[in-house]
Amino acid sequence: MDNLDKAALYAGVLRDLEAVLAGIADDVTAMATCACLLHERLPYASWAGFYRVVAPELLRVGPYQGPLGCLEISFGRGVCGTAARLRATQLVDDVDRFPGHIACDAAARSEIVVPIFDGGGELIAVLDVDSHQPAAFDEEDQAGLERIAGALRAYLASGRAALR
16 A cells, blocks of 8 residues: 555545544544544554553553454553553554564554543553554554544544544
């Protein structure tokens, strides 16, 4: 998939999120819808979903699509925990080379994790997308997923405003 196709794909996901969530005031519904759209639309995604911050330094699996996910992840552990601890996107071409990688899905080969913040800048979740292909994600995926994360932040912060 080339970068023009990816840009169109992510623009379509944003457009559809906005349309589907219009009038809905539910964070879990927003995350579930986003996970579904990403899993269905990204041909190389084997898992798409969220890990929510449920306690200090602790993530718990939230809405997702794909094989069974890890139930809890401590901040700093694995790709998701590292994204949470550093509050920064983690783009990993080869999960086996990532220090402390957690193999929730033994077939996963690459991963991207994007932090999700609320309107006050507090980390509330991470968006995790895995692939059975090595180096499946690139800077275009990062830009697209970070736009989606920003749109979710705006949605959560504004009392369910438009996602654009």
